[in-house]
Amino acid sequence: MARNIGSQYTTERVLGRGSAGTVWLGRGPDGPVAIKLLREDLAADPELVERFTHERRTLLGLEHPRIVGVRELVISEDGTDLALVMDLVRGADLRAHLTRHRRLAPADAVALVVDVADALAVAHRAGVVHRDVKPENILLDATGHAPRALLADFGVAQLIDEPRRGTTSRVVGTPDYIAPEIVEGLPSRAPVDIYALATVLYELLAGFTPFGGGHTGAVLRRHVTETAAPLPGLPDELWELLQQCLAKAPASRLRAAELASRLRELQPVLRGLPALDIESGEESDAPVRERAGAEESTEEAETPRGAVALVRGSVSDPDRVTHTRMRVPDAEELAGGANGTARLPRTPGQRRAGSARHGAAERRRRLAVTLGAALLAVALVVVGVLALA
Ligand SMILES: Nc1ncnc2c1ncn2[C@@H]1O[C@H](COP(=O)(O)OP(=O)(O)OP(=O)(O)O)[C@@H](O)[C@H]1O
Numbered sequence: 012m013a014r015n016i017g018s019q020y021t022t023e024r025v026l027g028r029g030s031a032g033t034v035w036l037g038r039g040p041d042g043p044v045a046i047k048l049l050r051e052d053l054a055a056d057p058e059l060v061e062r063f064t065h066e067r068r069t070l071l072g073l074e075h076p077r078i079v080g081v082r083e084l085v086i087s088e089d090g091t092d093l094a095l096v097m098d099l100v101r102g103a104d105l106r107a108h109l110t111r112h113r114r115l116a117p118a119d120a121v122a123l124v125v126d127v128a129d130a131l132a133v134a135h136r137a138g139v140v141h142r143d144v145k146p147e148n149i150l151l152d153a154t155g156h157a158p159r160a161l162l163a164d165f166g167v168a169q170l171i172d173e174p175r176r177g178t179t180s181r182v183v184g185t186p187d188y189i190a191p192e193i194v195e196g197l198p199s200r201a202p203v204d205i206y207a208l209a210t211v212l213y214e215l216l217a218g219f220t221p222f223g224g225g226h227t228g229a230v231l232r233r234h235v236t237e238t239a240a241p242l243p244g245l246p247d248e249l250w251e252l253l254q255q256c257l258a259k260a261p262a263s264r265l266r267a268a269e270l271a272s273r274l275r276e277l278q279p280v281l282r283g284l285p286a287l288d289i290e291s292g293e294e295s296d297a298p299v300r301e302r303a304g305a306e307e308s309t310e311e312a313e314t315p316r317g318a319v320a321l322v323r324g325s326v327s328d329p330d331r332v333t334h335t336r337m338r339v340p341d342a343e344e345l346a347g348g349a350n351g352t353a354r355l356p357r358t359p360g361q362r363r364a365g366s367a368r369h370g371a372a373e374r375r376r377r378l379a380v381t382l383g384a385a386l387l388a389v390a391l392v393v394v395g396v397l398a399l400a
Contacts, residue, residue: 017085047095054093077130079163102153105146118281120215126160128271143168144207186230187223202261209256
């Protein structure tokens with residue numbers, strides 16, 4: 012149902028949903044727009060409204076062809092609406108694109124990542140860190156002959172999560188894309204965006220993220236303790252760039268402008284290369300998902316990559332779950348702990364928790380244990396009855 016947002020805008024239909032609210036196709040004085048209507052509880056939070064008001068200039072000030080511009084911040088006087096009016100991007104988000112194609116040819120993946128690196132370079136120069144770079148926040152403008160990427164949601168994650176900053180027991184974000192320094196409780200500076208973007212590039216090439224799979228604690232731990240598995244068939248220069256941007260030490264990562272220019276230099280080498288011919292752990296026994304790290308025991312081994320339930324995702328995949336708040340693993344867990352990943356290298360063929368096959372094996376093992384316990388209990392009862400008889 013159409014609804015007025017402020018005096019100038021109306022909503023028409025839902026484009027997608029995220030953890031902070033719903034994005035609507037809307038209309039304003041200059042034509043169609045996208046309107047992100049924040050959840051009612053957020054809109055009703057005076058501190059949050061104050062932060063949005065305070066950061067209005069930053070939100071509205073980032074202008075670049077590769078950034079989804081915020082045109083207006085609408086705050087209704089009765090406190091029911093807090094809305095960001097944005098440029099409308101006509102096309103899917105990168106998550107939907109990736110779901111459709113599974114993995115992209117290196118030249119296509121790099122072209123999109125260059126666009127996002129350009130956007131980050133502008134933002135970082137202005138002192139703005141995105142903090143939630145992931146395929147869902149990369150929108151594809153499909154109006155030209157090749158899709159162009161635009162980065163959406165600048166500063167929003169930061170404003171919404173502000174009250175939790177400074178607390179080290181919780182991190183907020185999307186587990187697969189979280190930089191190790193965030194897991195370790197350090198502040199999020201520009202290199203966290205580079206790490207997340209490198210994770211996105213890896214995912215576009217491989218079809219899966221370098222450290223995803225299994226429950227949140229395991230994913231966070233891998234960011235800190237594991238190194239990304241090489242991608243067979245990827246040109247060395249591109250792999251080296253990826254590794255550099257996935258470095259555990261933030262200072263070792265490239266800056267956004269440098270990343271964009273190094274990737275541009277590589278584009279001629281990548282032209283014509285097909286998508287990598289690799290399979291993920293979910294698809295086969297391919298060794299690429301087998302990285303150093305011991306088998307984990309996990310309660311939630313079936314949780315898909317990048318997914319921790321807080322809200323259901325956008326229209327492209329109603330079951331996909333996104334941005335959330337997570338407990339930071341303690342020092343023992345990070346070091347490997349009783350259920351850690353860090354201590355022992357996995358032997359060939361040994362599965363890591365989180366793979367579909369591991370989950371099935373774990374379920375069979377639990378079933379066998381339960382049945383065994385039940386049989387034992389019945390036997391004890393029978394013996395007891397016989398003894399009394
Ligand atoms: N400016 C826009 N133009 C067109 N579609 C948009 C625009 N902004 C967002 N969308 C659509 O709305 C969806 C939801 O966006 P939103 O930013 O609320 O959530 P998210 O980024 O997917 O998840 P989360 O906020 O939980 O991290 C996007 O995935 C996209 O499909």
